[in-house]
Amino acid sequence: xxxxxxxxxxxxxxxxxxxxxxxxxxxxxxxxxxxxxxxxxxxxxxxxxxxxxxxxxxxxxxxxxxxxxxxxxxxxxxxxxxxxxxxxxxxxxxxxxxxxxxxxxxxxxxxxxxxxxxxxxxxxxxxxxxxxxxxxxxxxxxxxxxxxxxxxxxxxxxxxxxxxxxxxxxxxxxxxxxxxxxxxxxxxxxxxxxxxxxxxxxxxxxxxxxxxxxxxxxxx
Amino acid sequence: xxxxxxxxxxxxxxxxxxxxxxxxxxxxxxxxxxxxxxxxxxxxxxxxxxxxxxxxxxxxxxxxxxxxxxxxxxxxxxxxxxxxxxxxxxxxxxxxxxxxxxxxxxxxxxxxxxxxxxxxxx
Numbered sequence: 573x574x575x576x577x578x579x580x581x582x583x584x585x586x587x588x589x590x591x592x593x594x595x596x597x598x599x600x601x602x603x604x605x606x607x608x609x610x611x612x613x614x615x616x617x618x619x620x621x622x623x624x625x626x627x628x629x630x631x632x633x634x635x636x637x638x639x640x641x642x643x644x645x646x647x648x649x650x651x652x653x654x655x656x657x658x659x660x661x662x663x664x665x666x667x668x669x670x671x672x673x674x675x676x677x678x679x680x681x682x683x684x685x686x687x688x689x690x691x692x693x694x695x696x697x698x699x700x701x702x703x704x705x706x707x708x709x710x711x712x713x714x715x716x717x718x719x720x721x722x723x724x725x726x727x728x729x730x731x732x733x734x735x736x737x738x739x740x741x742x743x744x745x746x747x748x749x750x751x752x753x754x755x756x757x758x759x760x761x762x763x764x765x766x767x768x769x770x771x772x773x774x775x776x777x778x779x780x781x782x783x784x785x786x787x788x789x790x791x792x
Numbered sequence: 793x794x795x796x797x798x799x800x801x802x803x804x805x806x807x808x809x810x811x812x813x814x815x816x817x818x819x820x821x822x823x824x825x826x827x828x829x830x831x832x833x834x835x836x837x838x839x840x841x842x843x844x845x846x847x848x849x850x851x852x853x854x855x856x857x858x859x860x861x862x863x864x865x866x867x868x869x870x871x872x873x874x875x876x877x878x879x880x881x882x883x884x885x886x887x888x889x890x891x892x893x894x895x896x897x898x899x900x901x902x903x904x905x906x907x908x909x910x911x912x913x914x
Contacts, residue, residue, distance in 0.1 A: 622821070714885060718883050
């Protein structure tokens with residue numbers, strides 16, 4: 573009985589810690605004025621190109637679906653450009669001026685952001701591994717590489733610059749979210765520079781692309 | 793009655809005058825948002841995606857001689873179905889699931905303004 577009570581108490585404590593951390597993270601997020609550039613409540617607010625261009629930074633209302641927690645927390649302490657170009661620009665380079673957080677702040681903001689989920693991403697659908705079909709689509713059939721940087725076999729970076737870099741996609745992005753993003757563009761980001769592939773690629777091929785992209789790891 | 797008819801005519805004309813530039817402005821925005829990534833903001837085929845690794849040269853819309861080889865229907869088909877639909881590179885993706893028919897028609901007209909050419913007729 574005592575053991576059971578201790579176990580329940582422990583679970584409650586753990587839950588409280590997690591809740592506190594989420595709340596702390598939200599408080600830091602607001603105090604640091606992250607909300608000036610990022611919105612965190614869904615559904616998607618962009619209905620027109622003008623809406624998209626009025627934004628100062630990416631939407632984060634599905635950050636918990638999109639990112640990998642470990643990467644996110646580390647990135648917040650040392651934010652390096654993800655998109656080679658400045659947000660919403662095709663002419664200016666990314667100024668690499670995203671504010672950095674302390675390790676404690678990053679940990680709590682990471683908890684907060686990873687708690688932002690849409691309920692539209694099915695876990696465990698993408699098997700991350702070498703995927704020849706996905707590679708063929710990515711580089712040739714529907715060349716994602718035209719707009720996204722990626723690392724070739726020898727580690728050399730190639731690809732276009734208008735989209736976010738995918739060089740480290742395997743440690744940055746949730747593989748299942750990549751698939752969901754391809755399958756449900758209207759839900760996650762109704763207005764974006766990337767073409768809609770629904771009706772052009774089958775679900776299976778989208779999963780192949782997701783598996784290929786999720787296999788991009790930075791060369792050590 | 794005459795007053796009402798005149799008022800309706802004036803209102804209609806005003807609406808038309810307002811609508812034409814608005815549509816043109818919308819098309820310019822559509823072009824700059826989707827097409828300029830590869831074709832460049834002035835249509836010279838020099839968008840930011842065209843790095844040294846880019847395997848083909850995106851169409852230069854200011855090249856009237858090249859643009860005159862294509863009819864408006866050809867241009868529309870390429871936008872809708874991508875490069876392979878006219879035996880060109882898949883680096884030009886299909887935009888048919890992204891853009892509305894109206895936006896595509898607007899882009900075809902916009903490209904004719906950029907090239908200052910009418911395209912292949914018939």
